[in-house]
Amino acid sequence: MIAYKTEKINNAICFFAQEVYKFRKQYLPQTLLYKFLSYLDFSSIEKLGKPALELEYRAYKNGPVPVGIYNNREGYQTDCFKFEKRSANRFVVISTKDANLDYFSEFEIETMNYLIDKYIKNNLDIKQIIDNICEDSHNEIKAWKVAYDRKKNSRIDYSDTFGEIDKKESNKLSIQEERFLIYHSFKNKSLCS
Helix, strand or coil: CCCCHHHHHHHHHHHHHHHHHHHHCCCEEHHHHHHHHHHHHHHHHHHHCCCCCCCCEEEECCEEEEHHHHHCCCCCECCCEEEEEEECCEEEEEECCCCCHHHCCHHHHHHHHHHHHHHCCCCCCHHHHHHHHHHHHHHHCHHHHHHHHHCCCCECCHHHHHCCHHHCCHHHCCHHHHHHHHHHHHHCCCCCC
């Protein structure tokens, strides 16, 4: 449903990797990347009614994890970044060129920059940053909590961002909820049906 979805995802990963390296002179740890991507998607759902990247997430102990990226991180490489294995289950992301921000809306760029400002431009070490963003994701990403409480490691449903949206009367829906229902309806329909 997102035009240039693959390019957008790749450039989001590249952006976060290049910004972390620019400000910290360290490569982006995979856990931090997963939290950045989840914040981008779930912030977009909350504010605009649709995800920025449409990644599929699972509710793991440390917060939302985009499973498609997580499951393919070994050898995951594009023209603008690569995952590099550092130990058994430890990977970092290295940007190999500048991200192309033309794929993103103004809101998405502001959100990505906000995340860098909040978590990277400080005097904490990377482990403290990861601990903070994991804890924040537990408190701020509602859909993670619903999925995790339902069953650990279960799939996160974007609609859980809005609580029991399916039980609300249409005149009680927020603009974001209305937009989400429209997005969800189009996403689940085939163009050929």
